[in-house]
Amino acid sequence: MKQKQDFVEFLRFTFDAKKKVNPRYSLRSFALFIDVDNSRLSKILRNERPVHPELVERIGKKLRLSAEEIDRYKVVEANKYRRKALPVTPKKIVPYKQISEDSFKIISDITHYQVLELMKLKSFEPDLKWVAKTVGISEKQAAECRDRLMRVGLLEIDEKGRWFDTSEGFSTDILSETRASEAHRKMQSEILIRAHSALEKFTLEERDQSSMMMATSAKKLLEAKKMIKQFRRKLGQFLDDCDEKDQIYQLSISLYPLINKT
Numbered sequence: 001m002k003q004k005q006d007f008v009e010f011l012r013f014t015f016d017a018k019k020k021v022n023p024r025y026s027l028r029s030f031a032l033f034i035d036v037d038n039s040r041l042s043k044i045l046r047n048e049r050p051v052h053p054e055l056v057e058r059i060g061k062k063l064r065l066s067a068e069e070i071d072r073y074k075v076v077e078a079n080k081y082r083r084k085a086l087p088v089t090p091k092k093i094v095p096y097k098q099i100s101e102d103s104f105k106i107i108s109d110i111t112h113y114q115v116l117e118l119m120k121l122k123s124f125e126p127d128l129k130w131v132a133k134t135v136g137i138s139e140k141q142a143a144e145c146r147d148r149l150m151r152v153g154l155l156e157i158d159e160k161g162r163w164f165d166t167s168e169g170f171s172t173d174i175l176s177e178t179r180a181s182e183a184h185r186k187m188q189s190e191i192l193i194r195a196h197s198a199l200e201k202f203t204l205e206e207r208d209q210s211s212m213m214m215a216t217s218a219k220k221l222l223e224a225k226k227m228i229k230q231f232r233r234k235l236g237q238f239l240d241d242c243d244e245k246d247q248i249y250q251l252s253i254s255l256y257p258l259i260n261k262t
Contacts (some may be wrong), residue, residue, distance in 0.1 A: 005075040007051050007060075008044060014063060015045075034062045039243045051077045054233055108186035110194075110250075111137060114258055115145050116154065117248045119165050126163040134259050191250060194258075206257060 018025045027045075036059065043049035051059075053074045060070035065068040113137050118124055125131075132142040149155035154167040198207050232251065239249070248258040 006076045007056055007126055008047060008077075010073070011041075011059070037241050037243070040241060053078065054237060066211070067116075071177055108182070109145075110190050111135060111141070112145050112149060112154075114248060115142070115149065116165050116167055119163055120245045122244060122246060123213045124163075126157070126161055136259075151176065198257075202257060211240065 015025075015027065015030045027042060028038045031041040034185070036044075036055070040049060044051055044100065056074050056077055057070050058075065065073075075160065115131060118131065119135060128139050128142045128146065131146075132139045137145075146155065146157075150157065154165070156164045156166050158164070195209065199209065235251065250258055
């Protein structure tokens with residue numbers, strides 16, 4: 001069989017092939033087979049939701065694709081949504097220095113990620129005043145976040161004023177290693193400050209903050225970091241795989257709310 005051009009096309013072809021064998025085969029059955037939420041799969045097949053690299057790999061393995069096919073589809077899907085990030089109106093030429101500075105601010109300031117995650121909530125309103133109040137920042141800061149995200153292609157606003165998260169495939173490669181490290185330190189510092197604040201701000205029912213101490217060998221650190229990374233990604237997929245989103249959480253490993261409820 002000739003390989004389909006993108007992963008969504010491949011999923012449609014696979015589902016149609018199963019229906020030909022069994023006309024009663026439903027989308028829900030297909031979603032159950034590939035271990036994806038039914039509503040999420042429906043949106044993916046309608047090109048209303050991106051297919052993240054981790055999901056491409058997970059589904060690809062379920063459908064017995066080769067490692068080479070999975071890697072190719074990862075690149076295709078990332079490029080597809082990166083192209084969607086391009087604005088419809090003619091682009092202004094923005095100096096590389098400006099983009100690098102914008103990228104640094106985004107990577108180092110957690111507020112930008114809050115705005116992107118906020119857009120996944122059912123209650124989201126594409127209004128700067130609402131965004132500012134919900135995140136806990138000024139309208140000026142909300143506008144700066146919005147504009148910065150748009151300049152680097154992570155956010156698109158159409159002619160009807162609708163906001164679209166186009167951050168699929170975003171990379172920090174645009175920054176030098178030194179700048180990226182500085183940005184990472186700045187963000188982690190902010191996350192720790194927020195985690196400390198959450199101890200007083202939220203009840204035990206609203207958050208989870210725990211720790212443990214053990215004696216071990218420093219030689220195990222590299223493998224331990226790999227295990228932590230795998231856990232983060234698995235937990236992230238579990239938490240993201242739903243449609244009724246009503247809160248944003250930060251994992252450090254401290255799990256606590258990030259938006260203001262009114």
